[in-house]
Amino acid sequence: MESKKGKSESGSKGISGKLMRHFTLDEVARITENFDVEKIIGEGNFRKVFRGKLDDGTEVAVKKLSRSAKEGPRQFETEAKLLLKIHHKNLVALLGYCDEPENKALIYEYLAKGNLHENLSGKNANFLTWDQRLCIAVDAAKGLDYLHNNCNPPNIHRDIKTANILLDEHLQAKISDFGLSRIFSSTNGTFITTDSVGTRGYLDPEYCTSRSLTKKSDIYSFGVVLLELITARPVQGNEHVVDWAVREVKKQNYQRQIVDPRLDGQYDSDSADKLVTIAISCVEKAAAKRPDIHKVHADLKACRDLTLERSQGTASKGGASSISSYNDVQPSSIEYHSSTQSTSSSSSAWSNLWRGFTEAFFSS
Template sequence: MSTDVIIGISVSCVALVLGLVVVGICAIRQKKRAERAIGLSRPFASWAPSGKDSGGAPQLKGARCFSFDELKKCTNNFSDSNEIGSGGYGKVYRGMLSDGQMVAIKRAQQGSMQGGLEFKTEIELLSRVHHKNVVGLLGFCFEQGEQMLVYEFMPNGTLRESLSGRSGIHLDWKRRLRITLGSARGLAYLHELANPPIIHRDVKSANILLDEHLTAKVADFGLSKLVADSGKGHVSSQVKGTPGYLDPEYYTTHQLTEKSDVYSFGVVMLELITARQPIEKGKYIVREVRLMMDKNDEEHYGLRELMDRSIQNSGTLTGFGRFLELALQCVEESAADRPTMSELVKAIETILQNDGMNTNSTSASSSATEFAASKGAPKHPYNDGLPKKEVNDSTGAFDYSGGYAVSAKIEPK
């Protein structure tokens, strides 16, 4: 064949190959667009082992799947007026469902979205948690590129807000004992009765919410860990949590146990006595209590100047000495020296029973009249505290604040 014919054939072959490559690239792009469209219309397709849609949302205990349009409508298009909390993860909105039920909707922002498998794991975990002292998950939304969790609404916000005086709710000593008992029961349930057991890993007063009767409920499982291997006794984990509440043993060994939650809860108990944040003006609440404690003072144990003024002059404080002893046991340096949450529950129940109070209900108020009369308490003498800072919190977890907007100045440095 002549040279011109050979060149013509070669050019034609190259053109054909290039054409096939272009067609292939276009086909791949078209396939990806189709897969994205399917993902938006069938968000649970990726959850099935085979990668095919198994017929809708997975069956979860007590949690339902909400549509994006339904949640958009009940929050008035996620209006600013319905925003009740925010953080690194996203925002929380107050909403009212079509049946009149108030809910709190935690909406992830685009930069902090989890993968489908991680989101599935979280909601399956939360859907298995059912206890009157743990905030309940009502459902979720996973469509149109959105990830939202729908919780029961807690109208009286966080324990931190009540202790700071911002909520206007007065917590007398007996109410504080009941809040302690309720939140301890919630944590004991997570540690011993949940299947598999759960370590909260971020126990603090800002994650204990109060319902309309001031019943305490543990919230925010953004940092929680499952104890899958109970024989091991601990979970090796990167240290995460809030400064001031962190278990020093967990911080140094990176071995997370249920006793890490116990340490954090002991700090909360000291907050209930002092109303101060764990670290305030460079002073650590655990160290300050230990330095000032005087067992020869049978009334205030040397802590009168540290105590919250709203209980400082309220007369006899039922079981105050025993309560203080328990709190200090919880914050022992060695986890082996701390009680379990169930042991703590029994001890708090004994304090209440010795004073003739009913421990079957952990509500901090026995009647609506009593609760209504507690509103309008004087402002708390302490300031709003120091800016919040999380330790290695790559998840961007944040606090659902119940019925009140959370100030950026809640947790200490």
């Protein structure tokens, strides 16, 4: 290992072929202007995230581990090892790392629009339109589909939430924070844990009771994210957003109550019905009834494409996009009332559907 003032060296290559750069502590301090508190853009139990700039002008986000953290080093190592091996446009890219004994940091691409939670809660100036929310849902589902179905072995994120979905300047969504991720090598796709970990409000209730972790645990969390996109309600308030939403969709003309009122009706009613259908299917209490993320992504994409066509005035009469069926999902026991009386084939189909990073890393 180098001294603090040593020159940075090249690191390992990830699956993308991009070189993973090793940074010295002096370099990280320079990037963040000596860890200026004014540069803090995020903070957690065991780390602070600073906005910084490389010598070539590239903006980055620097996640620095707190020295007092107990679980931090293990989660940092998990994240670094995973992001060395995978690369996808809807996953936040790791650019480099610093692994000095008392000063560990990960350097990521900087995403200008912050996290989805901030954008939905009104903490920043951005207001997301209905079409933008659909595009974000598709992006996040695509990233999760890659983790579940295109990585070998598959990866379970275990902390899917709006605060871990970041947005770039074009509002492209990318999943972040892989410190709790698990790589599955078992043939049955189940991992038994001693404790359920994740974020309250997003945790799969079946996982909490059985301690059996599967891909479907991420699906539940993603369903909560979809409900947040629809409603912009806090996950944990007087009532959990899932319980509230499940009750509201039983009512006639439920969209007036469930869709974010700040949208002021500026959304496609059919796509709202479809998005709610997808979200509720993801938060089924029984994991076996939840769809695979590949199907969720396909249906979200179809929903988005149809909505964009309509908003651009290019959709032909009756030309609704077909939506893939949830072959592995049992019919929901929740009675669903569409808020519209659309006669399109798409609405009819949906109504029927509803019914019917290295091993040596951090070793010092």
